[in-house]
Amino acid sequence: MFENNFDITLNGKEITDIPEDLFIPPDALRVILEQFEGPLDLLLYLIKKQNIDIIDIPILPITTQYVNYINMMQQMQFELASDYLVMAATLAEIKSKMLVPNDIEDEEEEDPRANLIKRLMEYQKYKDLSEKLDVIPRRNRDTFVISGIMTNFNKTDNLPKLKLDQLEAAFQDVLKRAEIYASHTIESETLSVRERMSSILININKNGTIKFTECFTYSEGRMGAIVTFLAILEMVKESLIDIIQNEDFSIIYLQTKTS
Amino acid sequence: MNKQHSLQKIIEGALMVSHEPLTLQEIANLFDDNKPSKNEIKQIVDKLNESYKDNAFEIVLVASGYRLQVRPGYDQWLSKLNKQSSTRYSKAFLETLVIIAYKQPVTRGDIEDIRGVSVNPQIIRNMIEFEWIKVVGHKESPGKPELLATTKKFLDYFNLKSLSDLPPPSELNTE
């Protein structure tokens, strides 16, 4: 599917000169580019596209094509890994070596492409292997392991001991890594909101639908009511539950979210 | 293989691999077309159980459905299995646990977002098996991911009265 008339505008500029040997419309290109695993993958794609043997890659056209792709990527402000640029430089170097007549040297000099060809073949090998690995039977996709239940068997007795401070330390690690709470700290109140969310969810799950008023316990006082209310609001916000009221001033129900 | 035969094997396989007891409805839902009736499934379960009379396991009906379990009387030998090999929990286990405790109810995806790595399903299974966490619902988003929350047993284990007794994160930062 090759179209000659492109009418593409990018960042307000019309793109008119599409490289001739680029047989993919640029809008499709972006999708394709995202699938490349790196410069070697892209090169292998270009080589395959032209039905060329890796052993004998015509460095000139391939380099031109590769550079064209890179330029396209940059024009499209595609986030380009530096590895792609390094490869462009490598290709340019090989190209220039190929252009310089090597009659100065007496002994036969190594083909400047040799190293690149070796790398491409090596990468191709693992690419093929990864496709093979992907199809061999694996757990939970092709085979399912049986793990029955034992009754009258208290597994908890066998648990290694865990102290609260270990939990604290683990949480600290999580915080450090994710810095999710960097800007705002969770106060104990929020915590009990989350706890209340869990308990209301359990209740809804058990009973299907519950009355709004059933979520509140008078003995908990004003604070408890606020926590419950916040929990309900949060669950609505997180699309965990639906609030239903059939008519004004009628009973409000909470139920599991339906799509 | 006749229809009955393969139906029986599929149901057997399902009961074997499911982590949770399966209701008749859930078993019927495994089939896209030619859904067996609940009565049909019941009969197959009975047939399976009969065929297991010389086996160490059986299908039992518990509150939330049918489940395959080892017959009573084997704990003398089998209690040696599934012990945590080490006496310590992995970092992944602890971090996953605290995220569930502090951010509950959470989905695996939420945990993955925070930790930056995929959640090892075995870890979640272990926690559910210890009854430290449980599935409290499903989030209304693609794939209907399970919402996980901690249980009373978790609090009991750490001698906490409620989740608000957990060390507040703000204190942790200043430590």
Next chain:
Amino acid sequence: MNKQHSLQKIIEGALMVSHEPLTLQEIANLFDDNKPSKNEIKQIVDKLNESYKDNAFEIVLVASGYRLQVRPGYDQWLSKLNKQSSTRYSKAFLETLVIIAYKQPVTRGDIEDIRGVSVNPQIIRNMIEFEWIKVVGHKESPGKPELLATTKKFLDYFNLKSLSDLPPPSELNTE
């Protein structure tokens, strides 16, 4: 119930409840006295497998031992159970994994050389957390980079007994 009979049932029960594959040694260790020999256990496993010929499951030998699993061909129905987090892996993940599997022990640098792009640290962390790979040492070169290798769990996951069961690389030139 004769001795042989109950031995067989205990082994069946053990394979059924164990979360991990069991080695012959681990099976023998279930018994305090009258430990069966490894040969005896092997025979019992064979006998069990024969008795399962009409069932949906079988005992298979993977890298870390014997495990009970549903025969292949049931994924159409059973994949609906247990809502496993995605069993699809990215190209980058698979490529990194095969390089570690086939070239082990390797450093991240080795992987980068082959793939031509830097290794996503998250992918490595993920694999370590799944216990599919581990650090087996450090290379005696600047920065003492970690040497990565696959584990038995990796083989177990792909139903392989040993690394030599991995698909052989095809000869590029002859293709």
